[in-house]
Amino acid sequence: MVRTLVLVRHGKAEKAQDDSSDLYRELTPDGRHALEIAYPRTFSLLEDYDDVNVWSSPAIRAMQTAQVVASVLGVDGIEVDQTLYDQNYDALLGQIATTPEETVVVVGHVPSLDAIASHLLGRQVRLSKGAAIALELPQPAPAAEGEAAGSTPALPSSASLLWFVDGPKSSAWGSLVSIEGEVTASAGELAAEAERFFANPDDVDALCDFRMESKKQAERADKILRNLLDATARLRGIDIFSQTVDDLVEAGELGENSLLPVACAHERKLERSSFMELVRKKGLVKKLDALVEELSSFRWKKSVLARGLSEEDLRSRFDEELDALDQALFGLDLSSANARRARADEPVHGRDSARPGRPLQRAHQRDAGRRVSPQPALPRRACRPWCCRARPERGCLGDCLGHEASRGKRRGRGGGCAVPGGACRGHR
DSSP: OOSEEEEEEOOOBOOOSSGGGGGGOOBOHHHHHHHHHHHHHHGGGGTTOSSEEEEEOSSHHHHHHHHHHHHHHTOOOOEEOHHHHHTOHHHHHHHHHHOOOSEEEEEEOTTHHHHHHHHHHTSOOOOOTTOEEEEEOOOOOOOOTTOOTTOOOOOOOOOEEEEEEOOOOTHHHHHHHHHHHHHHHHHHHHHHHHHHHHHOTTOHHHHHHHHHHHHHHHHHHTHHHHHHHHHHHHHHHHHHHHHHHHHHHHTTSSOTTOOHHHHHHHHHHHHHHHHHHHHHHHTHHHHHHHHHHHHHTOOOOHHHHHHOOOHHHHHHHHHHHHHHHHHHHTTOOTTOHHHHHHHHHSOOTTOGGGSOOGGGHHHHHTTGGGSOSSOOOOOHHHHHHHHHHHGGGTHHHHHHHHSGGGTTOOSSSSTTOOSGGGOSGGGO
8 A cells, every 4th residue: 555645736738729639738838847947856855765656647748747757756667547537536546545556656637636635634635736745644454363365455534744845836937938939939040041041142132131130149149140240241231232223223213224233243243252251261151050059059047947037037137128228329319310320330339230341341452443432422312222221331332333344334414423314412
């Protein structure tokens, strides 16, 4: 007969979708995480017991809970008992009375576990999800002389309370699970966009998507993604300017005989070659792969794992970030576009990813003699999409105008002006 009986209710589980799916409901990620954190301490109370056995309901949520218990106790096998899922109160008491095992941990469901504990203790007991209660059962007296051997032992009718541990509050670890999921998903998106871009550097959309995803991760990833953002800033600026030129051609505002689109394509080819050479020399692809793996498998501090993240912790962190933003924007006139641009161009820590790509400028210094300086300004209708989105790359126009293919080609007046009708301020 069992001497020490531990009743354990399964942890927090998914909501049931219909009656047929109840058996297959699993623990929620935060519910399982809470058990993995709490149970080593809970079941250390059984460390002096030998030959502990674990019984479990066949329901998935109960089996998962039993697996955590068995792992903590070092138990190899779990005995699955259908009566625990059927909530057969009398059948379970009969098994407890007849089994030769002395220490048994029973993982099951309410109300049957509540009913057994209440019956044995003579008081009302309610087990929360993940709770554990240990009972010491009285042993039957030795059989009297002449009493028939093998008679059915009496069902246990009372017990003494050894200890009780309430179930862990899984909400404290829900935030950890959510953050882990978001970071893992972001790392996967970053890896996908990087693979897509490096597979075809000529794909303009792939470059744009890769830079956007890199910017999301730049604060966390620091140097690696910042280097990539800096290195691709000029390439992206050329793409934006090229799109503006294409729009002007399509709208009929730039002559079809203009070679400015050809000059843009040539400049992008040069920039792409310089970028890929930089990637090869610095091994940025391997570093990016290592970064994605690191982001996907980051580890929390032990103190955070032990207590989780409460709503107060998250609110406090949000307030800190908000205060830092207030400090960064202190004195900035948000109604002034020029003030916002000037602040964005300041070489302060945390804004490096928005600055032009310094590593690649040396590659273009050899062409400096062919550039137009100072640069003529595009007409408002032509420059707005480019200047608003890629202002740090205002040198792109000079590079393209400086290219021999675009010199002396115009549609209208103004020698050497590639803008339709000589509309730039330098030729009015």
